[in-house]
């Protein structure tokens with residue numbers, strides 16, 4: 001599977017310009033790399049303009065989702081559509097969306113864990129459902145949003161249900177870059193899956209975002225990594241069969257003893 005990642009510099013509080021920017025990037029990337037799948041970052045229509053997020057949020061995804069669907073069909077690509085501020089019944093969620101080549105929404109997820117360090121709980125509402133496995137081009141995958149990465153308890157079930165690739169869409173600040181890189185590698189090793197992440201770069205108010213979008217294989221080796229400061233495209237072709245090989249060589253899943261594990265923690 002050929003993957004293009006957009007490590008984007010998001011224009012804060014300007015959804016229409018960000019839509020144009022994403023459209024232009026995809027058009028160019030399709031010509032250059034002909035990917036099967038593209039990945040966008042977290043909150044790519046607005047960045048972290050939380051104080052005014054209710055003004056910029058898309059009502060029920062009525063603009064963003066059709067926009068991505070049209071792109072998917074036009075260019076025959078699968079889209080891990082990052083996430084966007086999504087207003088539902090007056091509340092704003094941080095919603096990720098996945099669209100297949102046919103232009104169908106195959107998965108939608110509201111970020112469950114809200115970030116106290118960024119004041120998210122004051123402005124956003126957390127999702128009430130943990131991530132689930134979905135399929136693109138016959139491959140089982142999972143998707144989480146940024147801070148969710150810290151919660152292994154929602155990622156392990158995805159691996160147990162057969163996910164071979166975990167996508168992380170993020171606006172991870174530069175301050176905790178060592179956590180960002182190391183936890184991703186850990187999740188890849190412990191779940192013996194590919195990890196594909198898309199972070200943004202640039203700043204908004206006091207926040208600076210740290211790039212370093214990554215693709216890590218099921219052995220925990222980093223295959224590609226973005227810079228810390230620059231907007232860029234990362235392209236890679238991955239072979240998901242490597243997941244099976246890693247799981248065969250170190251059979252963590254068949255060594256598990258679930259009847260001894262505490263439930264509900």
Ligand SMILES: O=C(O)CCC(=O)C(=O)O
Pocket residue numbers: 042115118145146147148150170171172173176179
């Ligand atoms: O967990 C962190 O340190 C950063 C999380 C974050 O920036 C986010 O979820 O948007």
